[in-house]
Amino acid sequence: MRVIQASAPGRCGIIGNPSDIYGGVVVSASIPNRAVCRLTLGVPTQLPSDPTLWNAATARFPLEDVKVEWSTSIPRSSGLAGSTALLAATLACVLAARDEPPELRTGIGLKRFSELVRDIERNEAGVQCGYQDAYMVVHGGIQRMEFAGKRPDQVGPMATLESLNSPLPFLLVTTGVERLSGSVHGPVIERWMKGEPEVRSAIRRLVRLGVTGCASHMAHRWDNLASAMTENQDIVSNLGGSGEAIDKLIADCLACGAMAAKLAGAGMGGTVIALTPDPEKLKAKLSERGYSQFIQPSDEPGLQFEEF
CATH class of the missing domain: 3.30.230.10 (Ribosomal Protein S5; domain 2)
Structure with missing residues (x-):
């Protein structure tokens, strides 16, 4: 065996x-x-x-x-x-x-x-x-x-x-709302394939944000990264990829001291990534508002075979 x-x-x-x-x-x-x-x-x-x-x-x-x-x-x-x-x-x-x-x-x-x-x-x-x-x-x-x-x-x-x-001054907070990312990607892809100017323009902005946001992250320019994350979320939201649970969680993150917050994945539900100099403090404040599912990103190995 x-x-x-x-x-x-x-x-x-x-x-x-x-x-x-x-x-x-x-x-x-x-x-x-x-x-x-x-x-x-x-x-x-x-x-x-x-x-x-x-x-x-x-x-x-x-x-x-x-x-x-x-x-x-x-x-x-x-x-x-x-x-x-x-x-x-x-x-x-x-x-x-x-x-x-x-x-x-x-x-x-x-x-x-x-x-x-x-x-x-x-x-x-x-x-x-x-x-x-x-x-x-x-x-x-x-x-x-x-x-x-x-x-x-x-x-x-x-x-x-x-x-x-690079440092990872972030906290992940899950809404508890389950969503399949493909259910959000599909309609946007269809609109992009049809050549809708709004969608094509939004995607071009996202591409630029990836470049500038990465530079800010590598240089530890957290204010600039916060601005880029906020714009990233605005674009995704305007394309129909956010939702009530995400919008509320983002607002709560900002009210509790986060510099910025955006979708980490699974639009209309899923998880928010918050930029914060003190993840533990933000976690404590969000816990007081009823949130309970938190993860801190870390530099982990990828796919690997395991012994047991």
Whole structure:
């Protein structure tokens, strides 16, 4: 009996999201929460109650006679790439079980596997998704990612990544409202494909914000980053990607002393990332207002096989 286990972290978008879908620049950080897949080979097949991601992975790479066990500490449908992290861990295990393990020790190997994860999520699982999730759960850390040449209708070349060694003065706060990011991306992509000037202009602004916001983050110009995050949120909101729960949480973050707050992912619900010089103080104040789900971004390893 052979057992294989892998895990991958969630992620939070700091600035520029969701311009990764449109050839933009995004800065993201990993979170300590991880999704885990464990495969036991050579036993009668046992699948999770919802096998959607398993079916997506094995549609491309069949595998039988296996017990599949999943666990995760990434909040469900919260815009923190939880599904992508679980798919990446599962796909890595499947390939290893087929004696075709992904190459995770080289930059090109990590990029190729990131592209494979996104391709399967989009075309086998049918999720309207960008690229930052797949790249982040595979690479981990704090990354500046440039997706030049990618569009909703064109995969384009692999992304260019730069690992950042920067502070993370942020606090993630989850609304508790579950939303699938694809339900927000889909309508905007459709409008972009139709060439709507408002959408095309907004995406161009997001691309510029990714560039300038990254420079501010690397230079520790927090006031400038706060302005960029606020504009990023305004653009997403105007495109229909915010919602009542998010708007209230952002207002509460600002009232409790945050310099800025914006969607980290999963529009109309999901999670907010707040820029703050004192995450613990902000957490305490928000707790008094009834919020209870907090995560602090951290420089975590990406996809990895695990011993147990």
